[in-house]
Amino acid sequence: MSSNKMGLPPSDHDLDEPPSFEYHEMSGSFIAIEPPASPRTQQGETRTVVGTHSERDVPSSALPPSFESAQFDIILRHQRQRPRGGGGTKFTGVPSRFLHLSNAFEFSGWGTLSNIDLSPDDVSQGQQDVKSSSEAGSLGQFTASALAGNAVLGSVFYALPAVVAVSTIYSPISLLIATSMLFLWRPVMEELASALPISGAPYTYILNVSSKYLALISAALLLLDYAATSVVSAATAMTYLNGEVSLPFPIVVGALLVLILFTMISLSGLRDSARIALSLLTLHMVTMAALFVASIVAWARMGNVQLRANWKLGQAIASKNIARQIFDGACIGVLGLTGFECVPSYAASIKTGRFPKVLRNLHYPAILLNVLSILFVLALVPLESALAGANVLSLLSQIAAGKWLRTWIVVDAMVVLCGGVLTGILGACELFERLARDRLLPQLFLRRLPITHAPGYSIICFATFSYVLYASSGASLPIVSKMFSLIWLMVMTLFPLAVLLLKYNRGRLPRTPKTSVLVVFLTLAIAAVVIGGNIAIDPTTIGYAAAYFAAISSLFYVTMKKARVVHWILWLYDQMPYLHALAWTKRWGDRLTTVVRLLRRQPVCILVKTDEINILFHKLLYVTQNEETSCLRLIHFYDEEVGVPSEMEANWKILDEAFPEITVDLILIRGEFVPSNVAALSRKLGIPTSLMFMSCPGPNFPHGIAEFGTRIISL
Structure with missing residues (x-):
């Protein structure tokens, strides 16, 4: 993995100019037109380029970077403003429907990655x-x-x-x-x-x-x-x-x-x-x-x-x-x-x-x-x-x-x-x-x-x-x-x-x-x-x-739609600019904005097993359609020997960018996915298990759904 996986600035190799290719009619193959040499190019280092009818060895600097070294390039290109510790605001170019008031409350901060270890006392309390x-x-x-x-x-x-x-x-x-x-x-x-x-x-x-x-x-x-x-x-x-x-x-x-x-x-x-x-x-x-x-x-x-x-x-x-x-x-x-x-x-x-x-x-x-x-x-x-x-x-x-x-x-x-x-x-x-x-x-x-x-x-x-x-x-x-x-x-x-x-x-x-x-x-x-x-x-x-x-x-x-109702009231207030000049109505508008923020600040959790982005996307889509929250936490329990799925962090960053109205945090828990650990995590985070969502367990799953107390939101 490149250093970009940890959210660091791109390396020199990541910033190399990508080569262009030209089709050669006589040989029936694509020939790489090498860009100016990179200072990191090693003399004598070559890779094989495969064309239609032939193949030839070309210097590695003449080829596009491998997927392993470039998988975070697009994410980093769009997230230059992401603070290392999370926070900030994820603004988008979508026009605001508020003409006289700020719509900053409609956006949230960047998510963070964290690791949580459950102590023996936490596990005992969960049991x-x-x-x-x-x-x-x-x-x-x-x-x-x-x-x-x-x-x-x-x-x-x-x-x-x-x-x-x-x-x-x-x-x-x-x-x-x-x-x-x-x-x-x-x-x-x-x-x-x-x-x-x-x-x-x-x-x-x-x-x-x-x-x-x-x-x-x-x-x-x-x-x-x-x-x-x-x-x-x-x-x-x-x-x-x-x-x-x-x-x-x-x-x-x-x-x-x-x-x-x-x-x-x-x-x-x-x-x-x-x-x-x-x-x-x-x-x-x-x-x-x-x-x-x-x-x-x-x-x-x-x-x-x-x-x-x-x-x-x-x-x-x-x-x-x-x-x-x-x-x-x-x-x-x-x-x-x-x-x-x-x-x-x-x-x-x-x-x-x-x-x-x-x-x-x-x-x-x-x-x-x-x-x-x-x-x-x-x-x-x-x-x-x-x-x-x-x-x-x-x-x-x-x-x-x-x-x-x-x-x-x-x-x-x-x-x-x-x-x-x-x-x-x-x-x-x-x-x-x-x-x-x-x-x-x-x-x-x-x-x-x-x-x-x-x-x-x-x-x-x-x-x-x-x-x-x-x-x-x-x-x-x-x-x-x-x-x-x-x-x-x-x-x-x-x-x-x-x-x-x-x-x-x-x-x-x-x-x-x-x-x-x-x-x-x-x-x-x-x-x-x-x-x-x-x-x-x-x-x-x-x-x-x-x-x-x-x-x-x-x-x-x-x-169910408390925040949405207050949002509508705030929009009506925004359509009456003559009310903004009055002191008491201005305070009223500020209070409505605060109420929307407080209502959307209540967190929910999604217990995830896989790093497949289509599955993660549909789970987040369920939350946006059924829950009023701007605070979502993806929870993954992992075994030290197996480790965390390779694309979990990358896909989390993509989803965090795709939903600007929600702060998507990724929390990695070392331990088994069992009811006692879920209950311990619920107590540690202060989020009831009824607001923790999971996929439907299969027939070989060793635990009953009632033991978790969670909600099933997908097949």
Whole structure:
């Protein structure tokens, strides 16, 4: 290598005038026309020049310099101003869009090359961080099932009346079809959880297999889904209670009290919340078992008289009407599955290998509870009564066993529906934490309470947002329910979409099991049909959902593009030169410039293995498109015996020049690329692992992606 590799001035040989060549027709070859002799030319030193038909020996000074001695020549020609220690400013010839203000803040300094050695203390601390992260999975299959189970199995209280209203006596068929659809979703969700066992799904799934913009859309849908889960559960509980007794306060006040109560429970910590959820779910399962036993006894005593009467009253005449009623009932019946989307959101808290069992524990009871409940209703309750009242199971319990069972059912409905509020809060907290780590939300959402270690800011903000959502709908449960049904279906569509992107963009990522692409497309098709069916039943549904979704998406976009928004405001200020003369507006402009600089100063890291410039370029391009930063660090772990890739330094300099708005530093770490070293480096640099990006690991990679806590940004 020449001395230019170290950034030194070019040597005499580098500055030699390159020779020219002339084609000789007689010999059919190129002949070098030697330039004036260089003072460094050694007498008698020759090289061979190969032409078309002949070759001859010419002095080495007559030839162009070798690639080894000239590989940095172009870089040095453009970087004469590069300070040896980095810094300075990388200006370009691009015209500025600022006419009256300086645009220096749009550029950054030259990057630096540094070597970092991880001390034994750093490595030990990194190992402790990885161990703590692996021990986060503390929930067994039953406690994990209970967290979402109250929402899934409690949905029977508001799903049955909605299905009976459109499907009448064909409701059991509709609910069987609706609940059986989950057989397609389960392998999809299992593959995603196996490939990316991290919390915050499906937002985190989309973030690791696609762009941050698409992940932002999924985050908006998730937040609305969690808020709707809590609001519908709380409001339905109060509505159910109001149907049995006369409340001394409005339903909206009761829903607020429920939200406040379970906010306090959530502030007590995840473990306690999981135990409470398990207790609530156990009570619900015992209650439903008692109801089913009483219904079987009553059915045996009464016979099929009521069932025949209901069949005669609700039977459709034309076959197309029967098919339409079954289809509409199946579209609405998916509400009996609400809550399943919450399970992947806390997948990192579930013990290894328990995730498929959690889905199984929720799916089979959901089928039994929904289908058997509506079957007993049609066998024992007059169809007119079932269509007139929302408390269908209360009517069933009254006929089956009397007042005592009805009271028990009402208490159970209150308890399990309130447990659905807990499910929404838990999912939202996991989502807020991920958004804060990705700098979409303030870092306050990462703080935890000193005793219970619960995410206090997340819980309080989500509870406030849920109540605002309810209040802005006019405290109308039907409006929120309509929005809930469509938002839930769109969230469930994110899972097959994520696994499809996983197969295409991150196909090398190891996971078990692997779902067939045909199954994925079938799942997407069914999701589209069900969404269309719900819109056809009530077109106003899409209006409510779109309004809330647009508001949340806009808010998330602003938080994602904070520096860009301030940049636009600064440009508007620049277009009004008469404001620059005022002292207070000038200070305002200076503050905006400072804010842009501070927002862009937050660093991110790219963990690189190869020195191929095309790969490095695409990684930097991802950062410019998805992250607002002017500080990027390329990290390479190397073995002393193997050394650093030969073109790493050269290509880093090229990239540092190609992106004038980003300072690109190259950091070389002597050591293995293992989770403990990455965690140690994260602590040493003060950059969270969630802002460290890497390529997709292959099937032979010895570590799981969850151990690193990094983001995958390329194949």
